[in-house]
Amino acid sequence: MLTSKQKKYLRGQSHQIQPIFQVGKAGVNENMTTQISEALEKRELIKVSILQNCFEDNSVVADEVIHNTEADLVQLIGNTIILYKESKNNKQIDLP
Template sequence: MLTSKGKKYLRKQSHDIQPIFQVGKAGVNDNMTTQISEALEKRELIKVSILQNNFDDNQAVADEIASQTGAQIVQVIGNTVILYKESVNNKQINLP
């Protein structure tokens, strides 16, 4: 579980990261969650953009992605979700 210090640190680290996945009107599917899991293993910290044509609640989309990938939600801000999952083989981020 992330502490408030950990979340603050990860928000700072994610500032310059561009979203690498987009959730559209089809919503979250198995293929997308598989790719997000693989990206989290390589990068540990990613952003996911939720497009305007997705009518689901942004927090609900973030919760669904997090539960299916085992990631932790750092922040949901606007239409962007910041996710963190500690990598097993490629640890890059050391939380305070």
């Protein structure tokens, strides 16, 4: 679980990151969560974009992704989810 100080730090780090995954009308599936988990292992901090044609609520999509990837939610702002998960092999971010 992240503290508010850590979330603030990660939000600052995420400004220059572009979303690398998009959730569309198909919603969240097993293949997508596997790919997100692999990306989190390599990068630790990623953004996921929720497209306008997604039928599910943004908070439901975020909860599904967090539950399936065991990541921490940094922020859900508009149609963008910012996720963090500490890497076991590729540690890049030192949290305050």
